[in-house]
Amino acid sequence: MSVIYxxxxxxxxxxxxxxxxxxxxxxxxxxxxxxxPSVRMLFDDELKKTKTKTKIK
Structure with a gap:
């Protein structure tokens, strides 16, 4: 009984x-x-593409 306690x-x-x-x-x-966070991983590639649109001279 003491084991139960x-x-x-x-x-x-x-x-x-x-x-x-x-x-x-x-x-x-x-x-x-x-x-x-679950939605962000679906759109991660699109965010990277928009950031790399700057022109390099």
Whole structure:
């Protein structure tokens, strides 16, 4: 029976650790914009082409 108490207490500590890590990630802005990076990789080649249109003398 004491093993069950030990496992429950360890699982609560692990869950609190994951909760704190999630809160820290949200506060640091990691989840602010999750749409733009996926779209940016589709248009990356077009941005490079527009930047290289300058004339070289």
């Amino acid at each position: 030990l496992l429950i207490s360890i699982s609560i500590v692990v869950a609190v650790g994951f909760l704190l890590a999630f809160i820290k990630a949200v506060k640091s802005g990691q989840y602010d914009d999750d749409y733009t």
